[in-house]
Amino acid sequence: MGNSVRYRSFLYLFFALWGLLLLRLVKIQILDHKQYLKQAEKNYIKPLRVPPLRGKILDRKGRVLADWKPIFRISVLGEKTTKEGLTELSGLLHVDIDPDTIIGKPGYIRIKDGASLEEVISVEEREDRFPWIVVSTVPTRRYLYGGPFFHLLGYTGEVGPSDLKRNPEFKPGDIIGKSGVEKKYEEVLSGKPGYRFYSVDATGKIIETDPRPPIPPVKGRDIVLTVDRDLQLYADSLFREYRRGVAVALDPRNGDILLFYSKPYVDPNVLSMGISQEEWKKLVERKDNPLLDRCIAGLYPPGSIFKLVTGAIALDLHLVNPQDRPVTCNGAYRMGNRIWRCWLPSGHGALDFYHAIEQSCDVYFYYLGQKIGLARFLKCVRNFGLQEKLGIDLPGEKGGFIPDMPWYEERYGKGRVPEGLVLNLAIGQGEILLTPLDLAFLTALIAMDSTATPHVLKVDKKSLSWHRAPVEREVLEHIRRGMYLVVNGEKGTGRSAQIEGIDVAGKTGTAQNPHGKEHALFAAYAPYRDPKIAIVVIVENAGHGGSYAAPIAGKLIERYLKDAEK
Structure with a gap:
């Protein structure tokens, strides 16, 4: 019971x-269906990543080279999009959209940066068809002087698959430095992103803005470079009539890069806004290679500038007295059964060391090359370290190419390497290849006996690394005296670099080019007794260095030194 x-x-x-x-x-x-549905809708919150303001890039005098400007960004809520809607949106915005990379993906996905006001209005007028779209204002990079600074500053762009693998901090859609200073100092310039929050309904339509307090982005830090804005722009004006060329200048006292100019170039503002794959392909395939940073990745035969190295080696080995006239140039030099020609068919006669540099006599340096010998020459040249990267704070630097005996033995066979190769190398022709930065560094080394690692970021001088020339100081003084005569001597090959009131020392070069006319080269420093600038100018396919490169170098030196006095 x-x-x-x-x-x-x-x-x-x-x-x-x-x-x-x-x-x-x-x-x-x-x-209570409607009440709970409304509450559920309000709880459907989506974050929108807000890019930070990128730090400014300033020149050595604090003048802005790169800052930012506001643009319209159009993003879509991937998980709410439809193929039909994305196809229509692609036509309205004039961009290629791959629905497979967007549909079903969580969160907001960037579709277009830099949308015009007309495009924004067109999209917002069709809100009923595109409820999953959000239009925001974001900062984008602005390069105030465009192309002439392209290879130095680089450009920004969206992260790619390789970037995401390289740095786990990067997120899809992030804008990062892709080359130049922008890439090297990405962590300093980039800042930290923030977030805005949106409540959306089941279709992805925004029904409330900022249901949670936004997280503000953190601005990137500004950086100051060593380059001079006006000198860079002046170089561009001097190269106006030439299609390809390079000008690199540094302060030999501390390694500050003063000028970093490479032509042809691209407007970084165009790349930073994004271009199509087809446009990028055309850019990559251009024969004049505007993406190549010739300053640090262009490899050139050094031409007669390399006679300075040959002369320094011979003097350091005590193989020649600079006052002696050990050989007479009649326009040719015989070694074995082969005749080696001087650039002056009538010959230079009997010259001492200083005047051989002044007149760039090939025969004199053939003689020195033979005295040194191929194996010893290659070993001594490598002591200058130009076959290694100098370590400039920019991505993409290449070391020079200076062969050694094993390289030649592999090519010719052991014991069969022609000794006469040294004659060609002694005058800067043949297999030796150097970057313009290498040549500017070499010039600074000669001017000061030692110099710091080249750099573009303004830094505390206590943190610099220093390099000494691998020869005695007295040897460099003999080299400098010869370079003075190149510009100021009666028969100097670089007289077109003369500047009233400023003593310039330099060396002309004309580099062989298997693809066309010779390249014109000129290396110089000034003032002669108190060096403040070392410079190298290369004008591709122009001809003799004294006729084309030297005048440009002289004008750049004059502009820099006279501006420095103000």
Whole structure:
């Protein structure tokens, strides 16, 4: 009897609880449906990543080279998009959109930066068809002087697959430095992104902005470079009539890069806004290679500038007295059964060391090359370290190419390497290849006996690394005297670099080019007794260095030194 009562009591309680639960479900599902639906909609919050302001890039005098400007960005909520809607949006915005990379993906995905006002209005007028779109204002990089600074500053762009693998901090859609200073100092310039929050309904339409307090982005830090804005722009004006060329200048006292100019170039503002794959392909395939940073990745035969190295080696080995006239140039030099020609067919006659540099006599340096010998010459040249990267704080630097004896033995066979190769190398032709930065560094080394690693970021001088020339100081003084005569001597090959009131020392070069006309080269420093600038100018396919490169170098030196006095 007692068990039966307890059983009935349990059933009454069970059905009562079920009744209460059913009444609650009816209230929630039917009576309070709209209230809970609205609450659910409000809880559907999506974050929108807000890019930070990138730090400014300033020149050595604090003048802005790169800052930012506001643009329209159009993003879509990937998980709410449709193929039909994306196809229509592609036509309105004039961009290629791959639906497979967007549909079903969580969060907001950037579709277009730099949308025009007309495009923004067109999209917002079709809100009913594109409820999953959000239009925001974001900062984008602005390069105030465009192309002439392209290879130095680089450009920004969206992260790619390789970037994401390289740095786990990067997120799809992030804008990062892709080359130049922008890439090297990405962590300093980039800042940290923030977030804005949106409540959206089931279609992705925004029904409330900032349901949570936004997280503000953190601005990147500004950086100051060593380059001079006006000198860079002046170099561009001097190269206006030439299609390809390079000008690199540094302060030999501390390694500051003063000028970093490579032509042809691209407007970084165009790249930073993004270009199509087809446009990028055309850019990569251009024969004049505007993406190549010739300053640090262009490899050139050094031409007669390399006679300075040959002369330094011979003097350091005590193979020649600079006052002696050990050989007479009649326009040719014989070694074995082969005749080696001087650039002056009539010959230079008998010259001492200084005047051989002044007039760039090939025969004199053929003689020195033979005295040194191929194996010893290659070993001594490599002591200058130009076959290694100098370590400039920019991505993409190449070391020079200076072969050694094993390289030649692999090519010719052991014991069969022609000794006459040294004559060609002694005048800067043949297999030796150097970057313009290498040549500018070499010039600074000669001017000061030692110099710091070249750099573009203005830094505390205590942190610099220093390099000494691998020859005695007295040797460099003899080299400098010869370079002075190149510009100021009666028969100097670089007289077109003369500047009134400023003593310039330099060396001309004309580099062989298997693809066309010779390249014109000129290396110089000034003032002669108190060096403040070392410079190398290369004009591709122009001809003699004294006729084309030297005048440009002289004008750049004059502009820099006279501006420095103001």
